[in-house]
Amino acid sequence: MFRPVKLFRVTIQVPDKYMSQVLGILGDFKLLHLININETQLGKLGYVAGVRTDLLNRYEKVLERVSRLVRELEISEPVPPLPRAPRPEKDIYEMEERLSGIEEEVSSYLAEGKRAEKELKKKQELISRLSLLEPAGIDFSRLSALRFVYCTFGMLPAENLDRLEESLSDIHHSLVKISEQKDRLVMAAFCLKQDKDVLDRALRSAFFQELEIPPGLSGPVSQVIKEFQEELPGLEEKARAAQEAKEEFRSRFSQTLLLLREQAYVARILLKAQARFGKIDHTYLLTGWLPVHLYERLRDSIMKATDGQAIVDKVDPEDIREVREGIIKIPILFNNPLLIRPFEKLTSLYGTPSYQEVEPTVFLALSFVLLFGMMFGDVGHGLVLFLAGLYIFRRLYRYMDYGIILMECGVSSALFGILYGSVFGLEDIIPALWLHPMKDINRFMMVSAAIGVGMISLGLILNLINIFRRKKYAELLSAGGLVGALLYWLLAGLAIRYVLSGPPAPIEINIAKAVSGLLLLIMIVERPLRALMKRRKARSKGIKPAQQAGLGTMILESVIEALDSVLRFLANTVSFVRVAAFALTHAALFVGVFSIADMVSHGSGSGVPYYLTLVIGNLVIIILEGMVVSIQTIRLEYYEFFSKFFRGGGEPFQPIVARESEESS
């Protein structure tokens, strides 16, 4: 939990005839961070394996066909987990056959359904078009009997009517207004057949939208509409039957199709991954990072699948010179329990921790929930947040992580709500088990500062652990190392002593002065001393030391840095007082909401506006204050806590499947 998962660098050599099985096994294991062969010596020498395009194309086609069926059957269920990863070379045959079977059964029904829906829609549109002409009582039989007159129906922007009339003044014509549709006129336009072109040109340039009426209609328009309406039930029945058939197919084939799609997808990823493999003659070579606990199982599976003809090797990162020298980075695979895992996103937002440093997600998660709850303490609001989180967790799969964070923050808010005795801002429903923020401001601020001291101390301790893990012992003497930490604790101890039992005794002050002076001195001289020693060492080896600043400049810089560090410690600690400030804001907003509600109820003289104001006010507080508190909490985490120990610069672990999927997307 405090460290990323321990990894081995694994190298696998496989004869090409077994490659498909090995790909499948890698897909089963998933947790292999593949190293691109092009980044290695072998790759640079040109021994890079190609992708099998023929097979890849077959999978692309399968994927396309399955996706089309999923789309047409409107399948929107979550994708079921794959029992095992596909063996690309072998499984394609079965997949193609199964898909063809489903297509054969489904396609004709789908086509029939589409046809029925299209015909229904077409008929409905025609009826709505004809309805526009109904007020004129047009008889299509009489219109079709006109031998010398051309007629067209359509809609004209009302403002263009005068121009159109004028533009047609040279020909015999008639523009008959039938009805109005918003800013357009439904019209019939008549002219002599010999002037048809003039009329059409004029109508076109007046933005006349012709209503498409199929030829061959006869009888009054109302009768035509009635005839079409009588056809509708039959078409609707056809469409409904097609819809039912679609639903039946969906329930029968949805799981199969989703599995097929997933299989094709993973197979495609695995095939594409071959571009990252090396190849010498008939042997593939691939290398990557694998969690230590999976190594034995992976080796056994590959050896079994290849009849012992593969070679699977592991190397401890400690034994790789490039890793020790920092040329190669070991990817970071987080290892946190379910409730902590969503906070990995917040850690990654700041940076990816390096393999050697403490993985801080667990500290971030606990302190985030604590600080949020303190600033947003209210049973009712906590409950609302929890329910919102639960909804997201259950319904919006993509945002599941945020749902968990919201639920945890909701629980924390509710717990602090119990401690503050606050339910939707009402402080007389339950007793406060700890304090009312508005009534005990000083105490609350002290507690906030104490939490700050605790978190900064934790940050300093984590930094000491990181120094030991990285074996950079010289940093212990710096302001961020042990010396700085001791100075901070000394000052914090004095402050706590003052708060708890009054001013320290003179002897205590003298001791503190002496110790802090000594610590400051160490902080100031450690860098110049190290630089001097380095220079001497270089000279003794006969190497010309690199150009550096003079001793005086270095001491001056160190003095400034030491003072800056002390001030920063103070500022960081004071910064935590904001926890109390935002808790007070939260309580003060309730006072505001209740005051407005009172004013509204006095004005209107009824209780409904009062409760309405309370509901709206609470919603505003939840949304607005919730956002502000989240931002402040993140700020405290990043600037006051992470900045004490987090160096970052690590590379995130990208499992073979995820890496390819990101690229493909």
Next chain:
Amino acid sequence: MLGAAIKYSYLNAKTRTMHSKRLRPNDWHILEAAKDRDSFLRYLATTSYGPWVTEILEQKEQGDELFERRIFGALFEDYGKILRSLHDASSRELILSLFSRFEAENLKICLRALFTGLRKANVAHFLYPVEKISRLPWDKLWQQKDVRAALKLLEKTPFGPMLKHALPQFEAQGRLFPLEMAIDIACFKRIAAAAQAAGSRRDRARVSQILGSYIDVLNICHIFRLRFVYGLSPEEALNYSYPGGSLDLRTLHDIARAGDPASMAKVLPMPFAAFIHDVKGDMSGLRLKLEEWLVRRLRKAFLGSPFHLGVQVAHLLEKELEIRSLISLYQARIHSPASQAGEIVPRIFLKGGEPIVQAG
């Protein structure tokens, strides 16, 4: 009157200061005599167009379109100054509606680019620099995949309703022409509506008079172009004419019905007929005469009572004509150095002149 004086005194002083910076006949004379592009631009850099010309001179490789578009920066600066000095919504709307003609041009280019699959970078040199004033969502427009999506984005803008009317014709004809016409018509419809709603009764009267003359000139040239350049029929030319002019539909129809350019000049009503009786029938000659007449009309706005919006409208339109004439002269200096400025630029710019005092 006192109210009008308070309202317009600062605006008037400002507009007249801007108006006083227009090119003098002497400037036109030197520009006409310029040997080449560089000497033309170098002299222009010494005039009120200096800031924009210097920028163009520094970017020689960008081509002539850059000059033709960037020089409009001088006009848009005046638009900005006038808009900043106007505080009532109806007056601002009037100036913004005039400005929308440039938005319309850019919009047409944007739609053409989307229609032909070009990117903004390919046509950027054709675009007017309207960003400082325009409220259209240009960034989003350029990100659209096709014309239909762009039209969707324009639904709530002043161009929206007319584009919606033209959409079926765009789809039926498969070309942008109906949309381009709709954009222009929407633009002039907006101008006419803004002129009817602008400020006081005096404002409305003077503005309508000026804009009526301006739109008449445009309509005559537009119908001429539609009939004899694009070969459209009289009924189409009439339906595509701009709304808001003082010429009635019958007169416009008469103009559109003329069988050739020469007879078209003959059917023009007064006062145009008297002014262009000697035009031979070519487009540039007709345009030049009409612009000459228009500039005289515009200058009339600066006479008499100064407390009306007509002064600002007249200044903006005259400056626009000045810039268009400058562009014509610039192109002539590059492509046909032997041409005379009198064949390109309205004579009133070259010789100076008094406004028409009698009502048209």
